[in-house]
Amino acid sequence: MAILETKNLSKIYNPDTVPVHALRDVSITIDKGEFTAVRGPSGSGKTTLLNMLGGLDRPSKGAVYVDGKEITNMKDSDLIDFRLRNIGFVFQHYNLIPVFTARENVSFIMLLQNRSKEEIRKRADSLLEQVGLGSKKDSRPVQMSGGEQQRVAVARALASEPMFILADEPTANLDTAAAMNLLDIMEKMNRDQNVTFVFSTHDQRVIDRARRVITMVDGAIHKDEEKVSP
Amino acid sequence: MTISWRNIWRHPGRSGVLLASIIAGLWAGVMIIGLMNGMFLQRMDYLIDSEITHAQVHHPEFLTEGYSRLYIPNHEEIDEWLRDDTRVRSHTLRTITDGMLQSPVKTSGTRIRGVDPERERETTTFHENIIDGEYLDSSIRNPVLVGKRLADTHNLELGDRVVLTFEDVNNELTSAAFNIAGIFESASPQYDDANVFVRSEDMIRLIADRPIFHEIAMMLHNEDDAEAVTAGLNERFSGIEAQTWYELSPEIRMMVEFGGAMLFIITMIIMLALAFGILNTMLMALFERMREIGVLLSIGMSRIRIFLMIMLEATILTLTGALAGIGLAWLSIRKLSESGINLEMFATGLAEIGWDHMIYPFVEGSEFVTIVILVITITILATLYPAVKAMRINPLEAARDT
Ligand SMILES: Nc1ncnc2c1ncn2[C@@H]1O[C@H](COP(=O)(O)OP(=O)(O)OP(=O)(O)O)[C@@H](O)[C@H]1O
Ligand SMILES: [Mg+2]
Numbered sequence: 001m002a003i004l005e006t007k008n009l010s011k012i013y014n015p016d017t018v019p020v021h022a023l024r025d026v027s028i029t030i031d032k033g034e035f036t037a038v039r040g041p042s043g044s045g046k047t048t049l050l051n052m053l054g055g056l057d058r059p060s061k062g063a064v065y066v067d068g069k070e071i072t073n074m075k076d077s078d079l080i081d082f083r084l085r086n087i088g089f090v091f092q093h094y095n096l097i098p099v100f101t102a103r104e105n106v107s108f109i110m111l112l113q114n115r116s117k118e119e120i121r122k123r124a125d126s127l128l129e130q131v132g133l134g135s136k137k138d139s140r141p142v143q144m145s146g147g148e149q150q151r152v153a154v155a156r157a158l159a160s161e162p163m164f165i166l167a168d169e170p171t172a173n174l175d176t177a178a179a180m181n182l183l184d185i186m187e188k189m190n191r192d193q194n195v196t197f198v199f200s201t202h203d204q205r206v207i208d209r210a211r212r213v214i215t216m217v218d219g220a221i222h223k224d225e226e227k228v229s230p
Numbered sequence: 231m232t233i234s235w236r237n238i239w240r241h242p243g244r245s246g247v248l249l250a251s252i253i254a255g256l257w258a259g260v261m262i263i264g265l266m267n268g269m270f271l272q273r274m275d276y277l278i279d280s281e282i283t284h285a286q287v288h289h290p291e292f293l294t295e296g297y298s299r300l301y302i303p304n305h306e307e308i309d310e311w312l313r314d315d316t317r318v319r320s321h322t323l324r325t326i327t328d329g330m331l332q333s334p335v336k337t338s339g340t341r342i343r344g345v346d347p348e349r350e351r352e353t354t355t356f357h358e359n360i361i362d363g364e365y366l367d368s369s370i371r372n373p374v375l376v377g378k379r380l381a382d383t384h385n386l387e388l389g390d391r392v393v394l395t396f397e398d399v400n401n402e403l404t405s406a407a408f409n410i411a412g413i414f415e416s417a418s419p420q421y422d423d424a425n426v427f428v429r430s431e432d433m434i435r436l437i438a439d440r441p442i443f444h445e446i447a448m449m450l451h452n453e454d455d456a457e458a459v460t461a462g463l464n465e466r467f468s469g470i471e472a473q474t475w476y477e478l479s480p481e482i483r484m485m486v487e488f489g490g491a492m493l494f495i496i497t498m499i500i501m502l503a504l505a506f507g508i509l510n511t512m513l514m515a516l517f518e519r520m521r522e523i524g525v526l527l528s529i530g531m532s533r534i535r536i537f538l539m540i541m542l543e544a545t546i547l548t549l550t551g552a553l554a555g556i557g558l559a560w561l562s563i564r565k566l567s568e569s570g571i572n573l574e575m576f577a578t579g580l581a582e583i584g585w586d587h588m589i590y591p592f593v594e595g596s597e598f599v600t601i602v603i604l605v606i607t608i609t610i611l612a613t614l615y616p617a618v619k620a621m622r623i624n625p626l627e628a629a630r631d632t
Contacts, residue, residue, distance in 0.1 A: 047629060056528055056625045077532065080625075084530020095525040095628055109529050160530070168629055 004030035009062035037210035046200035088157030090167035147178025164196035252551030260559035264591030321448035322349035329396025344430035363412030373411030377422025398437035512616035524627025544613035
């Protein structure tokens with residue numbers, strides 16, 4: 001079942017001055033439960049593609065459908081609300097709220113969803129335990145390592161129960177051990193809870209663990225390989 | 231929301247500086263307002279109590295011309311009318327004319343004020359200004375009170391004799407010898423130089439064949455009635471003009487207007503400083519938090535909420551400072567309104583222009599309320615720009631490198 005679909009997606013930056021074709025006619029389909037990596041050389045359009053999938057930016061041409069619903073023609077305010085309810089984000093720079101503790105960072109998004117206090121508390125605690133941070137719930141981002149912060153970010157992305165999680169180079173700032181640990185956690189969530197992940201990466205170690213690898217070159221899809229699970 | 235609160239503490243230094251400057255600014259501002267209020271009110275009260283009174287009646291041209299013949303034609307009826315008016319606490323009749331004072335040393339132009347010692351004492355506090363000798367209820371013949379400075383320039387002492395020359399009601403010059411019974415020093419040296427006091431009965435003998443008066447001065451129980459009382463007099467009697475203290479004293483008028491303008495300017499300066507302080511702090515905070523706000527937008531925080539978050543942050547910060555500053559000022563003023571502030575060491579000039587150096591500052595409740603309302607309004611206006619800017623941030627800021 002396709003939860004994410006793009007049709008002839010194109011993005012041209014600076015169309016009036018120095019046009020940059022960041023995406024050219026990209027049509028892909030992502031199904032529920034995928035664990036997919038987008039790879040490609042620098043400047044090939046990975047970030048641009050993920051931004052389009054997450055409704056953070058608008059394409060020059062083409063459309064993005066989430067669960068069959070077109071998001072590319074939504075009003076800005078509706079799109080923000082749509083992101084809140086359906087899409088999880090993990091950023092390269094972790095981007096936690098520095099004034100909040102780990103628990104508050106995870107709770108915050110659920111607070112925006114108007115969930116009950118009780119539910120928020122339970123869910124935040126259980127998510128932080130899932131990412132192995134049960135003992136760091138009350139730590140602030142500055143008191144945590146990059147790997148720990150990124151794990152909080154994954155817990156935050158999952159907290160809103162999104163349809164899928166988009167992660168742009170989630171391991172780029174992490175050392176090997178932290179990167180592998182993060183991958184373990186993401187893989188486990190994918191396996192146990194059928195959480196869909198789409199992440200971009202340069203990192204061969206990460207690519208090796210993806211089940212589907214989309215290779216981009218120059219804004220277009222160059223290769224799309226599905227690995228047969230062992 | 232907690233995020234606003236936490237954000238304030240993110241840069242305790244910066245928030246602290248803003249907080250401290252708001253507290254200091256408002257404290258200083260309110261103190262200055264209190265001081266000015268105190269100074270002006272004391273001066274006004276003094277002028278009213280010692281001399282001007284709440285309202286006066288004259289021949290319509292008397293105040294500009296000053297001739298003896300411009301007396302109040304119907305003073306008996308007015309005297310009686312005022313006696314019956316329950317709003318009037320007390321009133322007194324004065325015989326006044328411009329003339330000359332001649333001593334062995336020299337001659338000066340002066341205004342000669344003939345008063346009824348008893349009734350004047352009941353109505354004004356002028357008798358408190360006597361620094362040497364006695365008031366006009368003295369037993370010596372033809373007593374006169376002269377100002378300290380005038381006495382000094384004429385080398386006059388108690389008991390000395392001076393000759394007063396003035397016109398009578400028929401414009402004929404008349405002179406008489408008067409004996410110095412007392413020396414006064416009011417809060418205004420210019421006034422002391424330009425006025426001498428005698429008994430009205432002594433003066434009337436010299437200028438007319440029956441009692442005539444040029445001025446009726448009255449104190450009311452409530453100064454707010456001044457306009458109604460003068461309006462009543464002007465309507466009831468012809469050939470006279472009744473005026474309130476505000477109309478009578480250019481100095482008071484100037485003070486009220488100047489005071490209002492100063493208050494406005496001081497308030498504006500404080501509010502402008504406040505606005506720039508807030509604007510600067512919030513823009514700095516915003517600039518630093520572009521990425522963070524991008525994240526909030528990405529994960530689904532609505533733009534309205536981001537706007538409110540910034541507004542709330544500024545409002546909490548400013549209002550805390552404002553309330554602390556105003557509270558502090560209120561306490562200081564309450565304390566100082568009892569003990570007074572001695573400005574002698576800073577402003578020796580005050581005494582020369584006739585102002586008290588002990589100031590009892592006060593600020594009215596309504597002024598406090600106005601300031602609080604102004605602070606809130608300014609905060610909201612000054613935060614509007616950064617908040618709108620925050621609201622318009624692109625969610626892509628979150629994903630930006632570096
Ligand atoms: N805001 C922008 N304005 C103009 N050009 C842009 C903008 N963002 C990206 N580009 C250009 O679009 C192209 C694709 O960029 P994108 O960031 O999607 O690549 P990427 O595959 O994510 O690269 P990297 O591996 O370095 O992150 C590049 O040529 C880039 O210079
Ligand atoms: Mg990129």
